[in-house]
Amino acid sequence: MEKMKLKLLYSDLGPELEMIEKELEQAVDSESLLLNDASLHLLQAGGKRIRPVFVLLAGKFGDYNIDVMKRVAVPLELIHMASLVHDDVIDESEIRRGRPTVKAQWNNSVAMYTGDFILARALERITEIESPRIHEILSKTLIEVCRGEIIQIKDKYKLDQNLRDYFRRIKRKTALLISSSCELGALVSGTDEKTAAHLRRFGYFIGMSFQIIDDILDFTSTDEELGKPAGSDFIQGNITLPILCARKDTEIYAMLKANLNKELSNEDRLMIVDTIRSSSAIEEAKAMSDRYLEKALRELSFLPKGKAVKTMRKIAYFIGKRNF
Template sequence: MDKLKLKNLYSDFRPDIELIEKELEKSLESDSPILREASMHLLHAGGKRIRPVFVLLSAKFGNFDLSLVAKAAVALELIHMASLVHDDVIDDSDMRRGMPTVKAQWNNKVAMYTGDFILARSLQYISSIEDEGLHQALADTMIEIVKGEFIQIEDQFNLDQGIRDYFRRIKRKTALLIASSCEMGAIAAGAEQKVVWRLKRFGYFVGMSFQIVDDILDFTATEKELGKPAGSDLTNGNITLPILYLKDDQVAGPLIIKALNGSISDNEMKTLLQYIRSSDSLKKAKKISDLYLQKALLEVENLPEIPAKNHLKQIALFIGKRKF
């Protein structure tokens, strides 16, 4: 039902999305069979294409030119894809979206070079747009993403962290790229500066909500929906908001430590997942996600009255309420 709803939300600009999808395939062509196959492997694993959609919708608030906007959309989605390949190496993840990761299908070296190749392709696409502000926005985003990767490595398996550390991490891991998608779409279309800033703030708040929901779903969704085992973020050492609320709990705390050090049994993992689902940690995390979502919707309310405004609102609400 959720997937059908998402397709319906995209239906009004489906031709634009299909063009971007074709451009993504074109961008990943390579003379190297392994490089091409590894890159296409990730692309064909699917994805919600949230970032390209936000680029497209944000560009509607200026002088929309699909040929320019598509380049920005492809560049941002490629950066996202590259970060996923690198993330899977860092987390030693074998599954993503129900398929083997690039590092599992091949090896770590192939995965790292594939991520580098995808990132380089992103720079090729954005360099064809003659706008210094756009280039600067992308460069700033990429720097922050790399900082985020290092923060994630530093925080991995470390229970001695607080909620502020978590927010700092997901800001760079997810929120900034979505914020940049909105910002760069508006810049590419020559939107007014105040509109650019409002869209960027909207994207940031949506991105924070999006990642918190993702972290909740890691405990509540099925393996089929997640494309990986439930609770795998925890076993990979990623301390998310629900875990931060439970790390000092007398029942959950010892099991969380076991999950992090790799000594938890299958039955103990089932017990931990059941305990997390019945605790109020998920409700607390959802409340924080909803607060970010409300901030995003407030930014939308002050945007010009065009059809894209309602689309932004609908997709933001979907992100906050999604079940997969």
Template sequence: MKLMDIYFSLKSDLDLVERRLLDEVHTSQYNLKKASSHLLKAGGKRIRPVFVLLAGKFGHYDLPKLTRVAAALELIHMASLVHDDVIDDAATRRGTPTVKAEWGDRMAMYTGDYIFARALVLLAEFSDVRIHQLLSESIVSMCEGEIEQIRDFYNKEQTLRTYLRRIKRKTALLLSISCTLGAMVADCPPRTVRLLERYGYYAGMAFQIIDDILDLTSTPKKLGKPVGSDLSQGNLTLPVLFALQHSQDAVRLRDLISREMTRAEVEEAVKIVKASGGIEYARKMADRYMEKCLDALYKLPNMDARNKLEGIAHFINERDH
């Protein structure tokens, strides 16, 4: 099943989520409204809302409740992106200027805080304590992951365990929660909730590893940023960590990785990583997570929503942008 077909089948429901997102970032403060809607208008895959909606199909599909959850989780994701761009000093995202680049660091931080607060207001309408407990614990973990990432910028002694824990907190948690909360709001049986949670987690781990591969192998046009941006910002991903351990040019790679890296040095470092087998190693790791993702999925009832989740899993594993 093609990704476009999956999104088209959910178009009317996703349109409601989109309208909800626009409503939630509305404010009488002109600059805050402009900055808040800036990233929203840049678009995105909206994979978190899609996960919420499809997870809801396994239970009682209450669209008003599900769109509320879907919008809230996308807002949390958006807020994290705005904050990330300040930390990373990023000028563009998805090929458009970041909030930081347009309005400065201070406005970007307040904008991220505002978007995050709007998400919490949306979810406050739910009386189920489990929803708030799960989300609160996950947000704490996500924040810890961001701090760990900052701590480990340019740290060439990182371990695989450190990397995997970081991407769990950075990406996999929110995708897992999207499936979990969608299922919980739809009153799915506990086993179904657990299986969807596992599907989202393993899909999220594969998603981030593929992202890290694409940062080194794609093109600036597809990425919306220069190739090797993570590396130049000191975010050492799985292929780079592999190369630091196994490349015959590991000593040179260590010398290249620094806060003063030039564009030419980034390009040289990327070549060393590619020649080391790090890309292939990361690809195999992503494949293993995808196998676990599909294993959890195939234990769910055989229905249209499961087929769509399978199609998204294949897109995650095969995407080039």
């Protein structure tokens, strides 16, 4: 239901997004039946397609041409998809969006090669754009995403990490790819440098807010709403902002420490989720997300007025206040 509400905010982009969806299907097509099935399994699980949406909206500030815009939108979404497959292997996730993950449906080896294949397809598609600068931005973004994944592995089960560790991690994990979506969408459409810079910063700030809200929802949503067990981040050893805020309570800290990196019963899992959910940590984390949301909206105030800005503002507010 909530995803449908989000899609209504950018319903004007419907025909373009349908075109991008078809391009994604073509991009993951393979002569290997196994690779084809595994890639389509991930693609058909759906998603918000936030990155392509921001590519298209950013392009509205320049010389908008969907045939050009899709050359950026498709590779960026493929990169995101590839990172999800790899994430599920690292986190040993069985469920994503209510469906078995690629690693659960097949195995780790198939999942890793599927992720590599999708990433290779992204790099193949981006070569259609003859712009060294766009290739440079994309390659630097990929490097930072990989660094973020390594940092996440290093920080697993590390309850005593500081907030800077967390923000550094989600910057690379989520915010930079959304930031690049906005910047590349602007640049490929010939938008001026000042506008592109504001769009890049908007993407970064809204990406930070987006990930914080995701981490909050892991505790405040139900298993059914999430399409996976609530509290999965903690179970997998990913120490997120709600946990970092909640650990200030000595009793909660002791409880988290005692249950970290161990096999939890469903009862224990729900107990941890309920404890975090009823603590002040959720409101503290929301306040931090709100600060990033405010910064994102401020960047939009510097952009030329028009429909694209209005849509971006609505999406930003929805992302920062969503309940799914």
